[in-house]
Amino acid sequence: MGARRVLSLLFLLLLGTPSLASEQNLSCHKGIWMSVEKDPRRTFNWTTEKVETCDSGSSCQESLLMINAGAETAVLGTKGCVTDGTQAVTYVQHSPPPGIITVSYSTYCEESLCNSRENLMELWREEETQGTQEAPSMTPYLHCPTCVALGTCLNSPSLPCPNDTVQCYQGRLQITGGGINSFLEVKGCTSITGCRLMSGIFTVGPMWVEEICPYKSLLQPRKTESGAAWLPVSVWRIELVLLLLLH
Ligand SMILES: *[C@@H]1O[C@H](CO)[C@@H](O)[C@H](O)[C@H]1NC(C)=O
Numbered sequence: 001m002g003a004r005r006v007l008s009l010l011f012l013l014l015l016g017t018p019s020l021a022s023e024q025n026l027s028c029h030k031g032i033w034m035s036v037e038k039d040p041r042r043t044f045n046w047t048t049e050k051v052e053t054c055d056s057g058s059s060c061q062e063s064l065l066m067i068n069a070g071a072e073t074a075v076l077g078t079k080g081c082v083t084d085g086t087q088a089v090t091y092v093q094h095s096p097p098p099g100i101i102t103v104s105y106s107t108y109c110e111e112s113l114c115n116s117r118e119n120l121m122e123l124w125r126e127e128e129t130q131g132t133q134e135a136p137s138m139t140p141y142l143h144c145p146t147c148v149a150l151g152t153c154l155n156s157p158s159l160p161c162p163n164d165t166v167q168c169y170q171g172r173l174q175i176t177g178g179g180i181n182s183f184l185e186v187k188g189c190t191s192i193t194g195c196r197l198m199s200g201i202f203t204v205g206p207m208w209v210e211e212i213c214p215y216k217s218l219l220q221p222r223k224t225e226s227g228a229a230w231l232p233v234s235v236w237r238i239e240l241v242l243l244l245l246l247h
């Protein structure tokens with residue numbers, strides 16, 4: 001699918017008229033997920049038995065933040081009702097391989113139980129996440145402490161970096177919203193510079209990410225009012241892909 005078609009489809013969804021769903025109370029799957037996985041495509045189970053009834057005018061949402069460093073991937077997810085936001089599907093590659101990979105995904109939808117994605121098969125895409133797993137040939141002189149953990153890393157082995165990585169990243173992400181209030185520690189080789197793992201996009205559906213590095217960041221966080229639909233134009237290397245959820 002060409003980029004142009006993707007963008008126009010996204011545009012269509014953003015302009016979607018409010019559906020009849022707002023006249024009766026919507027039901028949404030509800031839950032939060034926080035884990036560190038070796039193979040999230042295979043092991044992450046995004047199903048829940050819980051359902052909540054929303055106030056009128058709400059949408060359902062399902063949102064994920066995924067960060068890979070070395071052999072492990074942190075996955076933070078939330079599902080539930082949201083009172084603001086427009087129907088949209090958003091996929092952002094915040095930091096690309098080689099090195100630490102950060103990807104987020106969010107859907108806002110307006111039919112009962114529409115936030116029903118069960119796994120990461122299409123979201124944690126192999127072609128975008130193989131970089132660090134293989135580490136085919138190494139930059140001989142760059143080694144970085146590498147880890148990703150909920151809270152604080154217990155150990156961070158110094159690992160050789162893949163070609164084309166430029167620095168050792170060390171940062172802490174505070175994730176709040178959508179029922180989540182958690183810290184992530186992230187260290188590893190990266191191809192980005194500075195404290196920009198999120199590349200300036202700090203909302204993931206109802207989640208808000210604050211990125212803190214040991215040194216001062218030049219970038220001021222910006223918060224958007226309607227979580228799902230902010231499309232930055234000046235941020236370096238953003239991939240925004242519409243994922244069609246046809247079953
Ligand atoms: C995910 O969990 C649900 C409920 O616990 C279970 O029914 C389902 O089979 C699981 N799916 C996978 C792919 O493991």
Ligand SMILES: *[C@@H]1O[C@H](CO)[C@@H](O)[C@H](O)[C@H]1NC(C)=O
Pocket residue numbers: 025053054055056
């Ligand atoms: C539907 O939402 C309204 C608030 O918008 C609430 O007062 C009402 O109790 C809800 N109905 C159900 C069945 O939950």
Ligand SMILES: *[C@@H]1O[C@H](CO)[C@@H](O)[C@H](O)[C@H]1NC(C)=O
Pocket residue numbers: 136137138139163
């Ligand atoms: C990685 O860098 C080394 C040394 O500069 C080079 O020999 C090798 O071809 C590079 N590998 C790839 C996959 O680019």
